[in-house]
Amino acid sequence: MENNMTSTQMLKKKSTLRMPHEKAGVQAVIITVVIFCTVFSFLPLFLTVVNALKTHGQVQTNAFSLPQLATIGEAVKGNFSAAWKEIGPYYFSTILVALVGAVGKVLISAVLAYILTFKNFYFKDFIFLLFIAVLLVPSIIGYPILVPFVRDTLRLGDTYFGYLLPMVGGGQVTGMFLFRTFFSQQPKSLYESASLDGANDVTMFSMITVPLALPIILYHFVGSFAGIYNEYLWASLILGNNMTLMNIMYSVVDNSKIKYGEVYAMYLISSVPLIFTSIISMKYFKSGEFAAGLKL
């Protein structure tokens, strides 16, 4: 890949040739298809926003109709206050837990990846194998053992710590693998000169590795945050159904007496933390450049 990049730079010049797809007719078709797909991708979001502003009856008769100005105030007040009553008590704790978990996961995997990339030691291959072998084992396999282990042996059932610990401890591998691919592409010369200047590993890690790999670290952080925030299965096994947002939301919706407007308001409130992650994603990943080094 590196060879390709350098050849690109060397031969970089503005193409004057006209490609077949650049004809106006073809462009029109392409743009139509792209916009169609984009619009349809917005369907769940559209339904959520529109219906959160309507009353139960209005959603029931027509889910597509826009909110009516006359009822919007009443609907919003009713929907959001009811939704907040359900999920409010665990809202900030869920966000905090996801944040702590994501930070822990990213930090551990980054340090591990640093060691396995830049340190040379005798058992490196063995330890690396020990870690990547885990990628073959789907996490769900271990649950029948992990659940009694966390609940009964460690006695961490119904605690956020018991919820996060296996996720962080077991989730270090994916991150390590991802980071290692990127760390190994960082210029070695930087490390050599830093080393000559007397920098130790901690300095090199925090001053060189992390800044250089910031996009992929953010990518993993955003993914981990969303992953923990969206977690349902593990939460239901360790925390039951009343300690994290997703599980509360599911049990509310699973109830037969749901109020549609209220439910949509709940979705909207629970989306707020992911708005921030989306903004980060938009800023860093729009170009898709991070994908260049992505491989397993």
Add this chain to the structure above:
Amino acid sequence: MNFNITNKDRKRAKNTCILMAVLFAVFAVLSAVFIFLTPNKQTVKALGENRELIKSQADGATGEDYFMLSDNAIYRYDAFENELISTFPLSTIGDLMQKNSETLLDGSLYKWGMKCVSDGTQTYYVLYDVNGNLFKLTDDGKNLALTEDYSISKDKREIKGCDNVGGDLYILLTENSRFRVNKYALNDVASGVKASKTLWEINDEAEEEDGVIAIKPMNTSTGILAFYATGDMLYVVTGGGNVVKVSSALADCVVNGESIDYFSIIEGDYAVLYEEYYAGYFRELLLEAEQDTYTQVQIETADKQTLVSYYGNLFADKLKKAQSDADTAAKSAAARDAEKNNKKWCDDYKRNRAELYVKEDYVDTSYYATLISGENSVSGIVYSKKSEAFYYTNDADGYLYSVEKSEVDNADHGEYLSNIDVKIEAVKCGDDQKFYNFGNGLSINEFANTLYMRFNNEQVVSIVDINDKANYSVIHTFEGDFDIYSFIGDKDNAVTHVLRQVSKVGLDGARSTELYASTYNPALFAKKTLIKTMMIVCLALTAVSLGVCLWFFAATKSDAVLSKVQIIQRDFKKNKYVYLALVGFVALLIMFCYYEAIGAISMSFFDYTREKPAWIWNNFGNYLRIFNQPNFWLSVRNMLFFLVTDLFFCIVPPLIFAFLLVLIRNKKLSGWIRSLMFIPGIIPSIATMLIWRIGIYGDDGVLNQLIGFFGGEKISFLYNTDYAMGSLIFMGFPFVGGYLIFYGGMMNIPEEYHEAGRLEGLGVIKRLLMIDIPLIMPQIKYIFIMTFIESVQNYARTFILGSSGTVTVVESMYRIMMGTQADYGMASAYATIIFAFLFVAVATNFKMQTKETMGEDL
């Protein structure tokens, strides 16, 4: 590899080798000692299939045996070693059982009761059943032998309890909906009932007016927690927590100085009288006289609820007199008036209950009283004959309470237990460990006069010394790894705890039960944590010293190995911080990945449930059961179906979308669309699924609203098997969300490739197939593998949206794990199947990939 190896190095290696060998020997011996010492709670001994524990076992004369019942025998076990001592075949008493048309042993738990009784000279076991059969067995310390059998009634009369005072044997039995106590001679049960009495209790809810109190027959809807006979009193503790005391003389209630016999027949006349008397409330009165010992009057109330009541001829004469005195027309009124001064029959028809009102002075309430447990109902009670005190727990605060027998005897009717009890402050479990001891949560070890209490998580049992009433103390508290069903102690307070009876449904649908037992040795368990830690440490040190020893041994033999040893030694020295850091990571990895994966695969061959967390080999039973499940192959089919469609929809549409974005000439538009495409991702995945379930596929969802708009009929997208799979696959339309990685890959393709392609005359489609796709293969592979793993593990989709026709393997696993059974062994078998599938599918690919990566980086 040519290091300078000197003789000094060789000598040092040899010394190290010898040192390690010595260490190995020491640690091996230590390990063996600790292994031997470790009380292994996990080792659970199977006592056999289809055996039921007979409840009363602890208060025996030997105290070291307990009895287990199966379909055809009573097994006697040694309480300490759980070894089978002897078998008493039930065929001995088969003749008698055959006489009963009903089967005695249809598998329900409490059909049999057994009590050890002793009249001071001879010890017997009394075995009784729910059909009113009573067997007296002698015991020579090893074998039981039938001495006597006695059928209490042809009717089904359940014996609820049994106790003796000297040579008198008291049996508490139910008679239709009432309780009765029969008294027999212990030495000669066959000679029949010596005395008998229906249990009455004083009704507190009834209004007390003019010194009139209401007594009512004790209804069998109240469960019985305990039945004790001691001295001149019988005590019955009801499930509601009230203590009913009755004179053990079984002389019936004394009214007006006369002892009243309830067991004479009511003459036909009185039936007519009752009928008229209750005419306003009861439609039908049915008189049924049977034998000459009791009378049954069955009354059906207006609302068709059947009330069964008994009245003897307690007031026969008086009623007769009232009847004859009264004018026929005014009979009811006259009868009522006539009674009013002395007593009256009354019924509380609202509560469908018949009660008897008696003037207070006519009844000696101290011999006929109910003690009330108050707000906190008694959840378990035992009586210690040695301490002459009751010990009980309530359902509220987790303390043990004691009540002196003398206090109970002197207590008046209606007195609260909380007024006479003593809270034993020393015996309190944490707030979260309230007592849970219906029936067998408390028990007295008559031998050592200690009390065993089980807490409500059913795994913790405390042993309390009750010998010194001024100073109660908890001798031990121990925790089993499983739910404790019952416990049997000996004089050393060593406890056999018997696991919950486990019911299983076999492959052929037949139900079977199994019992397990293990032994608790208090002295060892006190040091258990320490011993276990030491054992693990010693074992680890043994392994390490053995490894190092062998290594240095090889090093003394071969210079090549010795040089390698030296390299590693230097490496450890140089990278000591790296290894130190790695210890943490590897520990986490082992704790949360390897332990689980290896454990789950191993566990899949064993029976292991939350109820019974013991590893019991079951001959591939989990797998056999899974493969024999009708749903299994459906779930495999669905899994593969989802897998193929997921792979398709996660690669093809996003790839095309990404390609189209690359092709757009207007870079500003493309940028806008890429920004916009981040926005739908703000909805949490569970919410997205719920939106699809309710908002789009639901009865009032978007699709059904559209169908309604065009005049069609509503379709149940998710629950109609014709649509369900299609609907689940279609969820996520238009499937382009994951385009970004492909887009990034394509943007990194150097422009000159495309120019070359154009010069070759490649069209748009050919360009995609021949240039872009081959060049973004790493990204496609990444998505392929990720989708593969995620699709097979995606339980949420079918769990949240699915119906019965859409079950997948992983959903089956989740349901089994979360179900009431919590069969972890079975869930592990499912997990192993998923793992095997994934492993075969992904391993090959991975091997290739890792080789490439390793080759590149190392």
